[in-house]
Amino acid sequence: MSVLIFIDHADGHIKKASLEALTYGAAVAKQLGVPAAGLLLGTVQDDLAALGKYGISTIHQANNEAFNHLDAQVYSKAIAEAVTTTGATVLVFSHNQTGKAVAPRVAARLKAGVVTGAVALPDTASGFVVKKSVFSAKAFAKVNITSAIKVVSLNPNSFKIEAGEGTATINQLAITPAAGAVKVTAVNKVSGEVPLTEAEVIVSGGRGLKGPENWGLLEDLARPLHAALACSRPVADSHWRPHHEHVGQTGVQVAPNLYIAVGISGAIQHLAGVNRSKVIVVINKDPEAPFFKAADYGIVGDAFEILPKLTEEIKKI
Ligand code: FAD
16 A cells, blocks of 8 residues: 655746645555655656655656657656556646546546545545535535545645655656657746746736736736736636636636735626635725625725735735
């Protein structure tokens, strides 16, 4: 028995969500009294051995550059093979875009039970009971995985990254990438931006900002906070902002430490994508705006007056 944690990466670097998954997987292994190992497909510039500080003893690597672009079918076949080779019984993913695409496919290949979007360590005293958020994080469900191999994906930002001492041993796995049914022909990067799903702080704008020409006010606030920009759906639908910035039920689901919503009413479909944020700040001129009910801090007032003042104050910190 062992726990295997999938290490996701992009542009040669390990994603922050994977550090959470490693810490979580190591904690699951400790609970079960079994070793924890990481699994990396492809190559990264980061020091793999240093990942031992998150509590894992070994990194299994399939060191083939063909794995550097995500192909869910190719990945799931390779990961299933790695599980069989290493004899892992618990497989942990981050519930990010990669985990969402790959974890269920791997589970199907291994005939394993899968719980996606876990928010806490499993209760191993009464089986392998995993708590997960459901109904757009409006409720929680507890699911017991009874299969021999168990697959869990962890909601980003729901488990604290903890680093201690230690280095991991690197073990090369001879896994040949399968021929994919799709081929990546080009990758268009949106440069200079923090990816929304990895962002610690998000500054988000809605229709209350009146038009795309006013987004400079949000950019001014986002810069000193090193924040990513987001928007409500009508803003993206009106082409004020690109669609990859649209958050909510039908957009990106985010869980930053701080979500600042400016001129957004707080419709249930918007909240569905942001209500896992640790702290929500709402700026809205309507004191009855529904978003205030979900807010930790609220400012009632005109965004065009508040934003410059807020930005100036934040720059002083
Ligand atoms: P509005 O509802 O127009 O609100 C604008 C807000 O700005 C108001 O609260 C107003 O008081 C405030 N305001 C105006 N002027 C100022 C000012 N000067 N200063 C400060 N505040 C000001 N929406 C999403 O966002 N994400 C989704 O994923 C999503 N999915 C959907 C799926 C379905 C099936 C459906 C039916 C809808 C979905 N929607 C989604 C749309 C959602 O229902 C709302 O219509 C939308 O979120 C409203 O966007 P908004 O808050 O920017 O605009």
